[in-house]
Amino acid sequence: MSFGITELLIVLAIVIVLFGAKRIKNLGPDLGSAIKGFRSALSDNNDEEKASTDSAATGNVENVSSEADSDDTPKQDTNV
Numbered sequence: 001m002s003f004g005i006t007e008l009l010i011v012l013a014i015v016i017v018l019f020g021a022k023r024i025k026n027l028g029p030d031l032g033s034a035i036k037g038f039r040s041a042l043s044d045n046n047d048e049e050k051a052s053t054d055s056a057a058t059g060n061v062e063n064v065s066s067e068a069d070s071d072d073t074p075k076q077d078t079n080v
Helices: 005-019 022-056
Strands: none
Touching: 005 022
């Protein structure tokens, strides 16, 4: 089952009536910018993953500690 030229023209006419010519004209650039943003987000995500795996492989892991943990004072048990 394939669509002929008549069916495609009917669908195009319905789309123009529903959305209007102005909105359809803006659809191309909007779709292009959405695809561009999606691709840049994917590449940014891949770059971050690559950087995190590279730093983990080379042993450049940050050691984060707070001053409260470095105290030598004993901690009290609050579950009394």
